[in-house]
Amino acid sequence: MSFEGNERRVRAFYESLAPGHREATRGLQSPHVVYDLPAGMPVAAGHFEGLDAVTEGFLASFYGALDVQFAVDEYIDGGDEIAAVGRIAGSARVSGVPIDVPFVHIWSVRDGYLQRLRAFTDTAVLSAALRSVRGDDSLLPAGATAPDFALHSSPSETLSLRALRGLPVILAFYPADWSPVCGDQMALYNQILPTFNTYGAHVLGISVDGPWCHRAFAEARNLRFPLLADFEPKGEVARRYGAFDPVTGENKRALFVIDKNGVIAWSYLSPIDVSPGADGILDALEQLPKEP
Amino acid sequence: MTLLRIPVGEGDHSQGPQNAPITLVEYGDYECPYCGAAYPMVKRLQETMGDNLRFVFRNFPITELHRHALSAAMTAEFGAAKGRFWEVHDELFENQRRLGATLYDTIATKFGLPTSELHDALERATYQERIRHDFDGGVRSGVNGTPTFFINGQRYDGRPEFEAMSAALGRVIESDRG
Numbered sequence: 001m002s003f004e005g006n007e008r009r010v011r012a013f014y015e016s017l018a019p020g021h022r023e024a025t026r027g028l029q030s031p032h033v034v035y036d037l038p039a040g041m042p043v044a045a046g047h048f049e050g051l052d053a054v055t056e057g058f059l060a061s062f063y064g065a066l067d068v069q070f071a072v073d074e075y076i077d078g079g080d081e082i083a084a085v086g087r088i089a090g091s092a093r094v095s096g097v098p099i100d101v102p103f104v105h106i107w108s109v110r111d112g113y114l115q116r117l118r119a120f121t122d123t124a125v126l127s128a129a130l131r132s133v134r135g136d137d138s139l140l141p142a143g144a145t146a147p148d149f150a151l152h153s154s155p156s157e158t159l160s161l162r163a164l165r166g167l168p169v170i171l172a173f174y175p176a177d178w179s180p181v182c183g184d185q186m187a188l189y190n191q192i193l194p195t196f197n198t199y200g201a202h203v204l205g206i207s208v209d210g211p212w213c214h215r216a217f218a219e220a221r222n223l224r225f226p227l228l229a230d231f232e233p234k235g236e237v238a239r240r241y242g243a244f245d246p247v248t249g250e251n252k253r254a255l256f257v258i259d260k261n262g263v264i265a266w267s268y269l270s271p272i273d274v275s276p277g278a279d280g281i282l283d284a285l286e287q288l289p290k291e292p
Numbered sequence: 293m294t295l296l297r298i299p300v301g302e303g304d305h306s307q308g309p310q311n312a313p314i315t316l317v318e319y320g321d322y323e324c325p326y327c328g329a330a331y332p333m334v335k336r337l338q339e340t341m342g343d344n345l346r347f348v349f350r351n352f353p354i355t356e357l358h359r360h361a362l363s364a365a366m367t368a369e370f371g372a373a374k375g376r377f378w379e380v381h382d383e384l385f386e387n388q389r390r391l392g393a394t395l396y397d398t399i400a401t402k403f404g405l406p407t408s409e410l411h412d413a414l415e416r417a418t419y420q421e422r423i424r425h426d427f428d429g430g431v432r433s434g435v436n437g438t439p440t441f442f443i444n445g446q447r448y449d450g451r452p453e454f455e456a457m458s459a460a461l462g463r464v465i466e467s468d469r470g
Contacts, residue, residue, distance in 0.1 A: 184437055191356050192431055222356050274449045277436035279294065 006109040007075055010082040013107075013114060014072050022059075026051060030113040040123035042130050043233060065130055065233075067093050070103065082107045088121060092129040094147070094240050101125045130233070139242040139254055139267045146171070146258045147240040151228040152211040159204070159226055161262070168201040168265075168288055170281055171256040173243040175272060177209045177217035177227070185253070185275040190223045192278050199285040204228055207251050208235050245272070257284040294434035294447035300348050303422075305377045307338065308346035313468055314461055317348040317442040319430040322365060322384045323358035323391055324438040330452045331385040337458060344465065349381060351426040352438050360391035362423065367396045369419035370410050376403045 009028055016024040035048040035058060043065045044058040068090030076083040084105040091098050101122040108116040140146070146169075150160040161169065174185055186205050189196070196203055205227040209217070214227040230237045235251065238244035243254035253270040266284035270276035300306065300315055318334065320327040338345055351369075353361035364384050371380030383399045384391065393414075400410045413419065430440070434447055441448040441457070443464055450456045 187354060187357055188435075188437055191354050195428070195431065224356075271449075275436035277294065277434035277440075278431050279297075279434040282432060 004077075005112065006080060007077045007082050009109055009112065009114060010075065010084055010107050011072075014070055014084060014086075017070055026055075028114055029054075030110075030115045033114060034116045036116070036118045038120060038123050040127065041119075041121075042123065042127040045123075061233075065093055065236075066099065066126070067091050068099055070105075080109055082109060088126075094130070094236075097129040099126065099129050139269050140240075140256070140264055142264050142266055144264045146256065146262050146264050147237070148262075149228075149237040149240070151206070151230060151237060153226040153228055154215060155211045159228060161258070164202050165262055166260050168199060168260055168285060169256075169258040170196065170201050170203045170285075171206060171241070171258060172203065173206050173238050173241065173251040173254040173256075175245075175248070175250040175253065176207055177213050186217075186223055186227070187221050188275070188278060190221065190225065193224060195278075195282065196285070199288070201257075201285055206230050206237060208238070208249070241267075243269075248272075255281060257281060257288075259288055294449075296442040296445040296447070297433045298429035299445075300346075304348045304350065305372060305381070306346055306348045307378060309343050310346065312346040313344050313465055314341065315346045315348060315444055316461070317350060319350050319352035319426070319435045319438060319440045319442075321351075321353045321358060321361045321438040322368070322388065323361040324354065325388070326437075326452065327439045328385055328388040330439045331382075333452065333454045333457065336454055337461065340458060341461060345461070350430060351423040352430045352435055352440070353423065353427065354438060362420070363393075363396070363414055364391050365423045366414055366417065366419045367399065367410065369422055370413045371399075371403070371405065373413075373419075374403075374405050376405065379403050 013025055013028050016022065016028065029051055031051045032049070033051055033054060035054050037045050037058070039045050043061045048054045048058050068088050070086060070088055072084045072086035074085045076085065084107065086103060087100055088103050089100045103119065103121040106118040107114050146161060148161045150158045153159040172185065172189065189203050189205070193203065203225040205225065207227070208230050210231045211229040214229055218227055230251065234249070235244040238251045241254065241256065243252045245252050253272055253274070253276060255268045255270070255276055256264055257266040259265045265288055266280065268276060268280050296317060300317060316337070318330070334347060338347055351365045353365050355362050368377060368380045368384060371377050380399055380403065383402070387395055396410060397407050400407045433442070439452055441452065443460060448457070448460060450460055
């Protein structure tokens with residue numbers, strides 16, 4: 001019976017979803033597989049076409065943000081359409097907030113391959129779990145490992161924190177490009193770059209503005225250090241550092257000095273309307289252990 | 293609280309009595325429009341506060357943004373070397389939109405300063421070190437843009453407007469009396 005075969009394919013898919021076996025799910029799906037995900041889905045939402053788009057556009061970021069398993073309670077055999085009903089259980093990787101939400105997946109199976117997925121789940125609960133930051137909103141303190149990230153430093157390039165290992169890094173979270181003062185925080189750091197360089201330190205500005213906005217801003221202000229776009233998912237990196245303001249939807253004004261081993265040496269939260277200057281940064285850089 | 297780390301001293305450009313109850317230090321850039329806007333405000337504060345206020349100006353040229361900021365600061369320092377700092381300072385702010393060699397010559401001539409010496413000082417960047425010293429001291433004190441003001445050594449984070457600043461200065465005088 002082909003119907004039973006279809007259900008078996010879908011069962012095999014969920015059995016292959018266990019960590020380490022996900023590669024096998026590729027062979028069960030058509031290379032032209034289509035995923036339709038709820039618009040409110042955090043991390044990645046909407047319509048994905050083709051196995052590569054699904055893998056890179058959706059699965060990578062989904063499992064990157066969520067450490068979860070799909071546990072199917074029931075399969076409903078509708079012939080060419082098979083419904084899997086169960087729960088998504090696990091936790092959000094960054095916040096550690098536990099997750100346990102129901103899901104329904106409706107699979108269209110043709111010619112022995114999974115062709116289309118229509119997924120339904122409680123996207124609000126998933127979003128909330130991703131938004132929580134360690135149960136409070138305080139900055140990561142000195143001594144904490146600086147969470148790694150890879151963000152756009154220009155429309156075509158990304159920069160990861162890990163790539164700067166071996167040198168101190170100054171991470172400056174700020175609310176938005178184009179603040180209406182000429183000697184603003186980023187322009188000031190640009191001016192002080194030679195001093196920062198005497199410590200071998202890299203400066204990175206981070207806001208939720210997109211890479212094109214950053215480019216225009218950097219060009220207008222002649223900035224010679226990278227501005228990173230914490231743009232999608234919005235403020236994700238800032239959340240990890242406790243530097244996101246969920247009310248304004250922008251970053252707080254927060255400074256971190258990270259030592260050459262990737263450990264936070266100093267962090268500072270400035271009132272949102274007061275540019276913090278560079279005195280604290282230079283003090284922190286001065287106190288880093290000297291090279292032998 | 294962000295504190296001025298370089299105390300006001302002999303080398304500073306200062307107006308008003310040394311023992312005034314309030315010392316207001318400005319870190320400024322001659323090309324910065326916000327400093328330009330603050331210039332008449334400071335004058336008004338000086339007029340209303342009289343001998344209660346000593347005003348100090350330190351250089352903080354944002355050269356990455358303002359191509360005339362350094363040359364203007366050097367011209368003011370040249371004026372200082374000739375004992376005419378405040379005259380040159382005022383002229384630079386009052387003619388902020390025309391900063392450049394022609395204006396510097398006009399200012400020098402107005403106060404009888406030898407333009408050839410001015411040209412020499414600009415070319416050799418004679419006063420660059422001093423300006424750099426002001427700038428670095430400002431950075432270490434938490435200057436976070438221009439203009440940045442310090443009232444009796446504490447950074448003023450309010451708006452650089454007359455009402456707000458004179459209220460802040462008034463509070464300092466009150467607390468000194470209290």
